[in-house]
Amino acid sequence: MNPQLVMFEEELKQIQKIVDRLLQDSRSRTILLIDKNGSLVAASGSASELDTTSLSSLVAGNVAATGGIAKLLQEDEFTGQFHEGKGMSINLSLVGRRIILVVLFDKNTTPGLVRLRVKRAQDELVPIFEALAIKSSQPGSSALPEITDQDIDDLFND
Amino acid sequence: MSFINYSSREINCKLVYYGPGLCGKTTNLQYIYNKTRPEAKGKMISLATETERTLFFDFLPLSLGEIRGFKTRFHLYTVPGQVFYDASRKLILKGVDGVCFVADSQEERFDANIESLENLRLNLNEQGYDLDKLPYVIQYNKRDLPNAMSSAELARTLNTTQVPEFDGVATTGIGVFDTLKMLAKLVLAELRKGT
Numbered sequence A: 001m002n003p004q005l006v007m008f009e010e011e012l013k014q015i016q017k018i019v020d021r022l023l024q025d026s027r028s029r030t031i032l033l034i035d036k037n038g039s040l041v042a043a044s045g046s047a048s049e050l051d052t053t054s055l056s057s058l059v060a061g062n063v064a065a066t067g068g069i070a071k072l073l074q075e076d077e078f079t080g081q082f083h084e085g086k087g088m089s090i091n092l093s094l095v096g097r098r099i100i101l102v103v104l105f106d107k108n109t110t111p112g113l114v115r116l117r118v119k120r121a122q123d124e125l126v127p128i129f130e131a132l133a134i135k136s137s138q139p140g141s142s143a144l145p146e147i148t149d150q151d152i153d154d155l156f157n158d
Numbered sequence B: 001m002s003f004i005n006y007s008s009r010e011i012n013c014k015l016v017y018y019g020p021g022l023c024g025k026t027t028n029l030q031y032i033y034n035k036t037r038p039e040a041k042g043k044m045i046s047l048a049t050e051t052e053r054t055l056f057f058d059f060l061p062l063s064l065g066e067i068r069g070f071k072t073r074f075h076l077y078t079v080p081g082q083v084f085y086d087a088s089r090k091l092i093l094k095g096v097d098g099v100c101f102v103a104d105s106q107e108e109r110f111d112a113n114i115e116s117l118e119n120l121r122l123n124l125n126e127q128g129y130d131l132d133k134l135p136y137v138i139q140y141n142k143r144d145l146p147n148a149m150s151s152a153e154l155a156r157t158l159n160t161t162q163v164p165e166f167d168g169v170a171t172t173g174i175g176v177f178d179t180l181k182m183l184a185k186l187v188l189a190e191l192r193k194g195t
Helices: A009-026 A052-072 A111-137 A149-155 B025-035 B083-093 B107-126 B151-158 B176-194
Strands: A005-007 A030-035 A040-045 A080-083 A089-095 A099-105 B003-005 B010-018 B045-048 B054-067 B070-078 B098-104 B136-141 B165-167
Touching: A005 A111, A009 A030, A009 A040, A009 A099, A009 A111, A030 A052, A040 A052, A052 A080, A052 A089, A052 A099, A052 B045, A052 B054, A052 B083, A089 A111, A099 A111, A149 B054, A149 B176, B010 B025, B010 B083, B010 B176, B025 B054, B025 B070, B025 B098, B025 B136, B025 B176, B054 B083, B070 B176, B083 B107, B098 B107, B098 B151, B098 B176, B107 B151, B136 B151, B136 B176, B151 B165, B165 B176
Parallel strands: A005 B003, B010 B070, B010 B098, B098 B136, B136 B165
Antiparallel strands: A030 A040, A030 A099, A080 A089, A089 A099, B003 B010, B045 B054, B054 B070
16 A cells, blocks of 8 residues: 655656656657556646546556556566557656656657656656655655645535 | 645545446446536546446546645546456555445345445455545445335445445436535545544
């Protein structure tokens, strides 16, 4: 069971810098960082043109299914996936055990270049997420405001 | 588990609708989708077979509004109910924050309910969860059918831990939002405890 994922401003800035550079270096269209539970963590490129909520859920489902296949084959995990389309292709790779790095690219680049650049980004992202996990598990790290019963009720009062 | 993004001030939670085949899990989500205002919902995705049975999952993202400046987003999932899709069901339970068990009230589905509930407990345990410690509600669906058992009878076997329970007719929406609201409330209350 994975602990709760928490993202802070400072770490998001570091992450954003890495994915923005990956977007440029790999000459890809869009980069998404997705939690394995299907939540979008960060994005770069033309993400606003896409339904990133649906994409995140389906990618997470896809990775979960592939993980299930790996388990059946007594393989720890398949760390990468590649879907080739006529116009658009997708490279999926894992960052640590919790995050999925999604690169959407077209004919403007090659799968080889994407994979090469992804490797570097992965190496940089892993320690950030590891540090984030430690930080968020420390008591008092949470800045979530006090939620009252009234707050929860108010959410449903329309 | 939930994802709290302090940077974008968002809380994301995952709710899973579980239950035997054809009990009405997808119908619950479809009703919620149809009755939710467009700005509060995303696209509903159904990975289904040609005969419209859920193959992998249905997915519906909902934004319920803000709590203390944090946007609350709920990701609703259903599992495939058919017994032989167990491997897929396990995957959907990963990272779950709250569970709704949709029971089929029809007498001839009583055993299927029991089997599915046992399967839920087992699959949660495999993922390191305990159903008794999770936000959890039960909906007795198909209350409108003539062969429906009484809710009390169903509860005696299916709700031994006395979690919040609701009568439902998912096709017409009876009990659908009451069930969802209670589950969302329990999840948010749990989140408050954990922070």
